[in-house]
Amino acid sequence: MKPVVLITGASSGTALAKVFAAHQHEHGHELALVARRQDRLETLAGEIAATGRPRPTVITVDLERRDGASAVSAELSSLGLEPAIVVNNAGFGLRGAAAALSRDEQLAMIDVNVRALTEMSLMFVDSVARHRGGILNVASLAAFLPGPGMAVYYASKAYVLSFSEALHRELSERGVRVTALCPGPVPTEFQARAGLSLPAAARMLELSAERVAQIGYDAFMAGKRVVIAGIGNRIAVSLMRLVPHALLLRLVDQTRAAGAEK
Ligand SMILES: NC(=O)c1ccc[n+]([C@@H]2O[C@H](COP(=O)([O-])OP(=O)(O)OC[C@H]3O[C@@H](n4cnc5c(N)ncnc54)[C@H](OP(=O)(O)O)[C@@H]3O)[C@@H](O)[C@H]2O)c1
Numbered sequence: 181m182k183p184v185v186l187i188t189g190a191s192s193g194t195a196l197a198k199v200f201a202a203h204q205h206e207h208g209h210e211l212a213l214v215a216r217r218q219d220r221l222e223t224l225a226g227e228i229a230a231t232g233r234p235r236p237t238v239i240t241v242d243l244e245r246r247d248g249a250s251a252v253s254a255e256l257s258s259l260g261l262e263p264a265i266v267v268n269n270a271g272f273g274l275r276g277a278a279a280a281l282s283r284d285e286q287l288a289m290i291d292v293n294v295r296a297l298t299e300m301s302l303m304f305v306d307s308v309a310r311h312r313g314g315i316l317n318v319a320s321l322a323a324f325l326p327g328p329g330m331a332v333y334y335a336s337k338a339y340v341l342s343f344s345e346a347l348h349r350e351l352s353e354r355g356v357r358v359t360a361l362c363p364g365p366v367p368t369e370f371q372a373r374a375g376l377s378l379p380a381a382a383r384m385l386e387l388s389a390e391r392v393a394q395i396g397y398d399a400f401m402a403g404k405r406v407v408i409a410g411i412g413n414r415i416a417v418s419l420m421r422l423v424p425h426a427l428l429l430r431l432v433d434q435t436r437a438a439g440a441e442k
């Protein structure tokens with residue numbers, strides 16, 4: 181089987197795919213891209229091929245579906261491919277009070293952000309270990325605090341961080357790297373899908389998708405357990421640890437409400 185870098189959520193968040201493509205000489209593998217929007221994936225594959233690099237394999241799958249991860253695995257096997265590196269980037273958020281938002285949509289968020297990420301992390305452990313590769317899971321700054329107004333999203337990212345840190349420890353003796361990438365705000369389609377408008381305070385922490393992808397790639401290659409993207413976000417996480425929980429909850433709630441009024 182030929183080893184590849186498998187990247188989910190590559191139809192909109194194209195930066196990670198571009199960084200892994202640009203560094204193929206370092207990690208050594210072609211790409212396989214996963215998302216629902218095939219046209220977007222084909223465009224990205226074409227852009228990468230146009231730079232003289234091998235054209236990535238495109239796999240169109242809905243990771244909300246229970247059989248999403250096994251469909252990815254079956255498609256890879258049929259093409260004679262297996263992951264050396266898995267990048268679990270697909271994910272989305274929803275803004276609003278948890279009790280008022282659609283339960284089905286929030287459970288679908290757990291399906292993508294938590295269930296599919298867990299399944300994709302675990303189902304390829306043997307092939308990742310065989311190729312001495314690893315798993316890069318995209319968490320968020322949201323992983324470090326509860327999020328009134330986006331409760332399920334924040335909780336899903338806390339899961340991603342906790343799970344990835346534990347997996348980092350468990351798989352280290354098999355030579356498998358596991359990194360949790362925690363970005364702060366990044367201008368992508370995420371905000372529109374989540375129904376978010378960022379307040380000024382949050383915009384100060386914004387980094388480009390390209391910068392975040394490079395930070396994530398470098399941390400993964402260096403075998404780091406967790407990377408918080410950007411100095412501003414690192415300071416924010418340090419400050420969060422000092423603020424009493426009750427006050428933190430009120431601050432997050434007020435910041436979110438300020439963003440919602442814009
Ligand atoms: N943007 C931010 O401010 C921010 C901050 C911290 C963390 N993050 C995290 O970064 C990751 C990437 O987000 P982004 O900012 O690049 O958002 P984005 O522009 O909305 O991209 C999300 C990607 O996930 C894919 N996806 C969503 N639902 C899917 C499903 N059911 N099946 C398969 N693929 C699915 C989308 O592809 P299709 O729609 O084509 O399926 C898209 O490629 C997410 O995990 C997000 O939580 C984002």
